Amino acid sequence: MSDSLIIIPTYNEKENIEKIVRKVFSLPYFFEILIIDDGSPDGTADIVKKLQQEYPALHLEQRTGKLGLGTAYIHGFRWALARPQYEYIFEMDADFSHNPDDLIRLREACVNGADLAIGSRYVNGVNVVNWPMNRVLMSYFASMYVRIITRINIQDATAGFKCYRKQVLATIPLDKIKFVGYAFQIEMKFTAIKYGFKVVEVPIIFTDRTEGTSKMSTRIFREAFIGVIQMKVWSWFRKYNR
Numbered sequence: 001m002s003d004s005l006i007i008i009p010t011y012n013e014k015e016n017i018e019k020i021v022r023k024v025f026s027l028p029y030f031f032e033i034l035i036i037d038d039g040s041p042d043g044t045a046d047i048v049k050k051l052q053q054e055y056p057a058l059h060l061e062q063r064t065g066k067l068g069l070g071t072a073y074i075h076g077f078r079w080a081l082a083r084p085q086y087e088y089i090f091e092m093d094a095d096f097s098h099n100p101d102d103l104i105r106l107r108e109a110c111v112n113g114a115d116l117a118i119g120s121r122y123v124n125g126v127n128v129v130n131w132p133m134n135r136v137l138m139s140y141f142a143s144m145y146v147r148i149i150t151r152i153n154i155q156d157a158t159a160g161f162k163c164y165r166k167q168v169l170a171t172i173p174l175d176k177i178k179f180v181g182y183a184f185q186i187e188m189k190f191t192a193i194k195y196g197f198k199v200v201e202v203p204i205i206f207t208d209r210t211e212g213t214s215k216m217s218t219r220i221f222r223e224a225f226i227g228v229i230q231m232k233v234w235s236w237f238r239k240y241n242r
């Protein structure tokens with residue numbers, strides 16, 4: 001049994017899922033894994049079920065349709081909170097854009113006092129590999145936009161590689177988290193900060209996926225652009241306050 005659970009949401013990740021599972025279980029620290037699969041038509045969940053025969057610490061939750069990354073994580077957080085052993089709960093993509101080796105540094109940051117450790121691309125310059133320049137610029141300026149509007153001092157506001165101490169997820173009202181895409185990532189950080197939790201950024205190198213395709217869309221980008229303003233306005237009405 002581990003005190004650390006990695007939540008990996010999946011939608012059509014058949015090219016990546018086996019490799020990422022094997023990589024996490026080969027790390028020098030023992031992490032458990034929870035896959036939240038949204039009925040991937042490519043059979044991702046079937047691959048996970050086969051791997052479960054080899055790895056008892058690999059868990060699977062299946063949902064019946066593509067319900068979005070944010071709701072997948074909320075589902076995973078509730079699953080983790082219902083099991084008292086998990087003190088450190090992680091978010092990680094299935095596609096190796098987040099290097100599983102960095103899980104250990106994120107966990108250490110929380111063991112050493114952070115409530116939320118963020119794997120950050122922009123805390124030491126710009127550390128993104130294989131992204132087209134327009135996507136790097138968009139992501140970098142999106143974080144700047146978030147800082148200006150929300151006044152939170154996070155260099156990588158949309159980062160999706162994170163370690164939460166259990167207390168954070170048990171305290172913030174998960175049923176009030178409204179967004180599903182990049183805005184979900186911003187909303188989780190904004191809420192944790194509003195609740196007074198200590199957030200630290202751990203430098204990582206983000207490498208764009210080489211297998212499978214991104215599921216993000218213009219709709220999700222629009223949600224983030226408008227969502228940041230909504231978050232700011234809602235915070236005036238104390239939606240995000242303790």
Ligand SMILES: Nc1nc2c(ncn2[C@@H]2O[C@H](COP(=O)(O)OP(=O)(O)O[C@H]3O[C@H](CO)[C@@H](O)[C@H](O)[C@@H]3O)[C@@H](O)[C@H]2O)c(=O)[nH]1
Pocket residue numbers: 008009010011012013036037038066067068069072092093094095097139158159160161181182185213214215216
């Ligand atoms: N269960 C489920 N999983 C999903 C869904 N949409 C995406 N995923 C999974 O979520 C992970 C990230 O999806 P990508 O489509 O690869 O996202 P991205 O555009 O590369 O975005 C990543 O970087 C952003 C910051 O630049 C992050 O904001 C975002 O959360 C994510 O980490 C992958 O494991 C993918 O299979 C969904 O609707 N349901």
